Amino acid sequence: MIRAWEAFKNRPTVPRARRFYPGGFEMVMTRREAALILGLREHAVMEKIKEAHRRVMVANHPDAGGSHYLASKVNEAKDVLLRKTKSPGSAF
Amino acid sequence: MAAKILANLIVMGSGILIRSFAQAYRQALANASKSGVAQETLQNAVRKGSKVMTEQEARQVLGVTEQSTWEEILQKYDNLFERNAKNGSFYLQSKVHNAKECLEEVHRVKDQSSAG
Numbered sequence: 001m002i003r004a005w006e007a008f009k010n011r012p013t014v015p016r017a018r019r020f021y022p023g024g025f026e027m028v029m030t031r032r033e034a035a036l037i038l039g040l041r042e043h044a045v046m047e048k049i050k051e052a053h054r055r056v057m058v059a060n061h062p063d064a065g066g067s068h069y070l071a072s073k074v075n076e077a078k079d080v081l082l083r084k085t086k087s088p089g090s091a092f
Numbered sequence: 093m094a095a096k097i098l099a100n101l102i103v104m105g106s107g108i109l110i111r112s113f114a115q116a117y118r119q120a121l122a123n124a125s126k127s128g129v130a131q132e133t134l135q136n137a138v139r140k141g142s143k144v145m146t147e148q149e150a151r152q153v154l155g156v157t158e159q160s161t162w163e164e165i166l167q168k169y170d171n172l173f174e175r176n177a178k179n180g181s182f183y184l185q186s187k188v189h190n191a192k193e194c195l196e197e198v199h200r201v202k203d204q205s206s207a208g
Contacts, residue, residue, distance in 0.1 A: 020186035039181035059179035067155030
């Protein structure tokens with residue numbers, strides 16, 4: 001018994017590959033999708049949101065070979081997350 | 093007496109105008125909260141909850157046109173995949189990967205039809 005347990009503990013760790021998220025982007029961006037895009041928790045604070053947004057934008061900047069679509073998605077994600085943290089004011 | 097009717101008309105008219113302005117403003121607020129990308133994504137979505145990326149969206153994700161060669165597409169894919177692996181999120185990486193798979197399929201079908 002103990003030997004089986006030891007063998008189990010010492011088995012070689014195979015790198016677990018993460019499964020990609022299927023499909024395209026959602027029709028209406030939800031808070032969950034926005035958090036996934038920026039790699040944050042849904043209840044992240046404003047500083048973390050801004051920092052993550054800057055980092056992900058640099059990685060996907062249109063001038064550096066990124067696509068406009070992805071960049072706008074990143075921006076939208078930041079807006080969605082920030083909108084839910086402070087209430088919407090004006091239309092502008 | 094005509095003055096009373098006139099006064100009534102004016103009050104009712106202005107009431108209607110004010111109400112319509114208020115509704116238009118509310119609509120503008122709602123529209124402003126929807127960004128322009130939402131309209132694009134609406135065009136992209138084929139059916140709700142579909143687990144397949146459309147070809148149009150795939151091209152948008154990778155930033156390629158219908159005339160781009162397969163080498164260009166691969167180049168963009170490699171670039172985006174690397175950058176997102178380093179500094180982006182896994183979610184974005186997945187989308188880039190899905191886009192490439194979708195376009196690969198399209199390209200394969202096109203090759204088959206042009207060769208046969």
